[in-house]
Amino acid sequence: MLELITPLFVLLIVGGTMVGIIFGSIPGMTATMAVAVCLPLTYSLGLENGLALLLGLYVGGISGGLVPAILLGIPGTPSSITTTLDGYPMAQKGEGERALKIGIVASLSGGLISLLVLYLFAPALADFAIKFSYVEKFLIILFALTVMAALSSDMLMGIFSGFLGIFIALIGTYDISDGGNGKYRLIPPGTEYWLDGGFSLLPVLIGLFGLAAILEQAELGVPKGHSASDLQVKERSKFSFSIFRGQGTNVVRSSLIGTFVGILPGVGGSAASILSYTNAKTFSKKPENFGKGEPAGIIASESGNNGLTGGALVPLLSLGIPGDSTTALLIGAFTLQGIQVGPLFIGNSPDTWNAMIIAMLIANIAMFAMMYFAIRYFAKVVTVAKHLLFPIILMMCVIGAYTINYGIMFDVWTLLIFGVFGWVATKLRLEIAPFIIGFILGPSAEVYFVKSLESFGDLSIFVTKSWISVVLWLLIIGSVAGSVMLSRKTKTSL
């Protein structure tokens, strides 16, 4: 295992973590965007080194969001949304650096606890999933889509978005290598040359998370950056680890909530931090202090959102289903290297699996070391001018899209099409996360569904195949029913 840790491997993790923190620290830029932009750099690095860079970006990107959340009261990434509630009041009281350090230590705890869950849980889940037939695999995808839709802000739109993603993924040929008949479907006449293999995954992802985000900023007039004087980084009271005394339960509970939310497909970091924060407030002896600069609030929010990082990798590495939009991009890195993630991945690629665990561990430690000891410098990143960053990011998006299939210009146009689609979709209140998961899993869902029917010739097989099918149907019905009941309850309480 130790031979995996080469100087380049460590350098890529540390560099990735640093760039990730920078992306996370700048409001409007996210960990997903960081991974999307840097994905083309992994072409020549090989799988382990490429993943080292991307996992560093992921951990750094999620953690960096706490900087503007605390110093400016603006969450750098959606996952730091509840960090603002107590972090910013602390900063206003002259405890900015103390609040940042509380968040950094909590982030490290969340990251490490979720990594432990990933290490213990993913191989067991993969071992179990190996026994799945096409029927259960199809139901797992259906379950992933319903969970995601059920947890969307609008369930109906969430389900619609997921199925729309599947539909768009089916454009092109019914691939012979998947047992298909090699015939075209859903292709407008005259576009067969470009759409033969459908839309490539990475240009779609880069368009949705890179270009669409910049178009959104352009629509808002590219809000002005903040000056150094806006930063509330004065230090009136020093940070001490004693602040964590009595917070063990909060740290473990929030980290586990974050990890669990990460395991649920397509549920973002904002849900992880909100759930952790709400729980911390409910179980606190001083709930009235929350929202006024209570360190326990920052601890809950940050251990929750960093708990997401390991959790989101569990369904990806054991079932091939991404846990969130950033891990969906990691599928792109595997695709680039010709490796399919799924139940067989951990058993067949132990080196890559070990490399990922080591990379996550080093990334968490690097994140802690960099942010803890150099937080004053990272805080200044918040002030970087967006007019310098955004054009470079757009250019990197173009490279990512162009090089994915070794130089196909249609992929660059795909980036533009889905960038504009992403912007329009948010206006139409479509849900991007279910759309992406539907797009990624659509072709597999088709193969599992059609092959099940070809083999058994009976629709009832989806219920009667095994006890696992019955459990999965109960989970599917439960997630939809639970969401409907929750939405009714919310409406009546309003």
Next chain:
Amino acid sequence: MNDLTKVSIDFERSHLVFPRLIALVLAILLVAIIIRDRQRILNAMPYWRGVFKDMDKTRFFGALGVTLLYFSLMVPVGNIWPNTGRGFLICSIPFVMLVGLLFMHERPIRSVMSLAIVSVVGPTFVWWLFTYPFFLTLP
């Protein structure tokens, strides 16, 4: 009852089974959305008028237009020097500069100069990185 669930799939037409099923589900969901959100759909025109009224049109459409131009020119320019990536390099420099200028709020000479440096150094470094160490051909 058992016959109702029996399905036989003709391999020659198997490419249409799943897309048709998904299209049917989408149609049902769309009808449900239309029924539920009919009021919102009826107000779509004022909503979109509001979106366009509130947006920074210069920056939004300017960025979109410059991007469109950038994508359209890259290949024709690159074809002048095939397989060298110069189409990317030559088009990226003005692209970065133009988008940067578009996104700037004030344009003092100092800021414009730093943007000019970034727009030359950034694309040149990326072009060098992908052309030499990575051996990936850009347009």
